[in-house]
Amino acid sequence: MRVALVAQDGKKEALRAWASKHEVKLAGHDLVATGGTAQVLSECGLTARALASGPLGGDLHAAHLVATGEVDFCVFFRDPAVHPAHEADVAALVRLALVHDVPLAQNESTANAVLSALL
Template identity: 45%
Template sequence: MAGKPSIALIAHDQKKDDLADFAHRHEAVLAGWQIVATGTTGGRIQQACPSLSVQRMKSGPLGGDQQIGALIATGEIDMLIFFVDPLTAMPHDVDVKALMRLATVYDIPMALNRATAELMIAHATR
């Protein structure tokens, strides 16, 4: 993903609308990024922000988390915003942990909630 910096956007369960709202609020900033998202989350972001181009992977539990993990491992993702829903069961918990582990191993800035995502976006625009 040459040129623009790349950002992966993922949200689980009840956090999808929150991430779509976050993207809408920062649509002008995100226009300068290549955006990769898991399937359903990417669809919600495209609905909220029609001006953004979103590369959609598979749904998280169907391999999308792993696809984004592979992009991290190959140096194609610069930042990860991953709104985890801590109040719902995650049957694909191992995929979630693997993605977080790869972001940590490859030293990718990662936000797991909106407050941290706001700080990262503010810093990225300086």
């Protein structure tokens, strides 16, 4: 499975905890992540292809991968307390996951459910 992972700054620690918990399962899949998130994953012992940082186009690149059928599952841990400057890119990623019916987990509970079902 091809898994795209993105975590906004306020959710990086939640992503770190989640990825560490599921490291063995995730390691068997093809991971791609926005730059800062890929760094967090590498600190958890996971290798992910690093895109640009989210604010520098990484979210849009992930959205493109969703649109071209290159992502089977998208984990996007969003911080409900912030409205980032690149909100348009965030919206594009969410919208394209909806358009292309790609499973999109925006919190840990959903990520756990999809992980159990798909991976």
